Amino acid sequence: MASDDKPRAPGRRAVTTAALGSLLLGGCDRLAGNPKVQGWLGSASRLSLLVQHWLAGDALAPEYTEADITRSFKGNGTQDPDDDEYQALAASGFAEWKLLVDGLVARPVQYSLADLRAMPARTQITRHDCVEGWSCIGKWTGVPLAEILQRVEPKGAARFAVFHCADPMENGNPATKYYESIDLIEAVHPQTILAYEMNGTALPVAHGAPLRLRVERQLGYKMAKYVMRIELVEDFRSIGGGNGGYWEDQGYAWYAGI
Ligand SMILES: Nc1nc2c(c(=O)[nH]1)N[C@H]1C(S)=C(S)[C@@H](COP(=O)(O)O)O[C@H]1N2
Ligand SMILES: [Mo]
Numbered sequence: 001m002a003s004d005d006k007p008r009a010p011g012r013r014a015v016t017t018a019a020l021g022s023l024l025l026g027g028c029d030r031l032a033g034n035p036k037v038q039g040w041l042g043s044a045s046r047l048s049l050l051v052q053h054w055l056a057g058d059a060l061a062p063e064y065t066e067a068d069i070t071r072s073f074k075g076n077g078t079q080d081p082d083d084d085e086y087q088a089l090a091a092s093g094f095a096e097w098k099l100l101v102d103g104l105v106a107r108p109v110q111y112s113l114a115d116l117r118a119m120p121a122r123t124q125i126t127r128h129d130c131v132e133g134w135s136c137i138g139k140w141t142g143v144p145l146a147e148i149l150q151r152v153e154p155k156g157a158a159r160f161a162v163f164h165c166a167d168p169m170e171n172g173n174p175a176t177k178y179y180e181s182i183d184l185i186e187a188v189h190p191q192t193i194l195a196y197e198m199n200g201t202a203l204p205v206a207h208g209a210p211l212r213l214r215v216e217r218q219l220g221y222k223m224a225k226y227v228m229r230i231e232l233v234e235d236f237r238s239i240g241g242g243n244g245g246y247w248e249d250q251g252y253a254w255y256a257g258i
Contacts, residue, residue, distance in 0.1 A: 061191055061216035061258070064125040069199060070136040073128075075206040078178065081167035081226055094210040099194075103162070103231035106153035113196060113210055119143040122193050129258055130220040140214050142195035146188040148230070154184065158232040161187045162239055163213055163224035169246055180224040181236050181244040181254070182215055191216040194227065219256035221247045 081087070089097045094113055102108035123141040145161070165178040186192060193214050196203055203209045208225025215222045222245070236242065241249030248254050 061126055064127065064137050066125065066139070068137045069125060069139055073136040073138050073198070073207070074130075074134060076130055076132070076220065078167035078169070078225065079206040081165075082172040083166050083168060083174070083177075086166040086226065090205060090209065097210055099211060099227065100229040101148060101152050101232075102229070103233050104155040104158035105232050106155060107151070109152055111148075116143050116194065116196060116211070119147050122190070123197075124191055124193070124214070124216065126191070126214070126216045128220050128223070131252070131256070139199045140193060140195040141197035141200075142193040142211070142214065144190060145192045145194060145213075146190070148194070149184070149187060152232075154232050157234045159184060160233050160236055160244070162231045162233055162236055162244075163227050164229040164231060165224050166226035166228050176246075178224065178226070178246045179240055180213065180222055180246070181233075181239075182213075182218075182222065184232075186215060186218070189215075189217070217258060219258060221245070221252060222256050 098110040098112055099116065100108070100110050120143065121141055122144050123139065125137060125139045127135050127137045129135045149161075160181045160183050162181045163179060165180075167178050168174055168176045169178055170176040182192070191214070194211050195208075195214050196211055198204065198207050203212060208227070211227045212225040213223050213227060231239075233239070236244045240246065243249045244254045245252070
């Protein structure tokens with residue numbers, strides 16, 4: 001594919017492969033020695049798929065400086081979930097909140113905010129582009145989704161991560177809660193993080209407290225706020241309206257690349 005319509009760039013390929021290797025397997029002997037993880041993340045076919053995917057376009061979304069940060073980042077969509085369970089969690093500062101990670105994984109887990117904060121973190125200053133036509137630059141700190149996937153050990157059939165959110169989109173009706181999904185290629189991209197901080201302080205409720213997804217190469221609606229559960233699935237046809245997200249079910253594109 002990319003090799004046919006793009007000039008060969010062996011140097012870049014070598015660097016990218018090395019970067020991938022260190023992202024996926026480096027710095028974690030426990031992982032490298034884990035046959036299940038090797039089977040999933042370390043398999044030659046998955047690795048080459050990732051390399052080809054990232055070579056097909058710019059691997060990283062642009063990152064900005066502190067001076068570029070938008071003073072008043074716009075809030076959009078839900079800014080205070082109409083959900084009793086969420087409001088109770090928020091009232092106690094999310095001390096009782098836990099993220100559930102389950103579905104097609106060998107080790108389903110629940111993580112508190114403290115658990116997530118204890119994991120390796122990434123900070124990035126990026127531009128958020130909403131499909132409505134506005135953009136804001138913000139600084140996000142959180143745990144790379146790849147870190148969590150390594151811990152839960154996705155099964156071979158897993159292809160997508162589905163993010164289940166706390167906020168109903170229609171009159172407090174729990175059947176209309178926001179959800180989103182990305183494929184596992186996007187999920188292990190280094191800039192795909194679960195952010196618990198925005199601009200250096202705890203993520204505000206308006207922007208998705210206590211945890212929101214950042215998928216920096218796609219449009220804003222992919223970046224699920226108020227994430228309560230991450231479910232790994234083979235396909236998302238049986239979830240919600242079957243199109244992979246709340247807005248996708250209203251007709252938006254599932255792949256929202258910028
Ligand atoms: N749970 C949830 N996530 C969501 C939304 C929402 O309404 N609910 N809106 C999406 C849209 S369209 C955008 S542009 C961004 C807005 O994020 P912000 O409030 O931090 O600007 O969140 C996205 N994620
Ligand atoms: Mo948006």
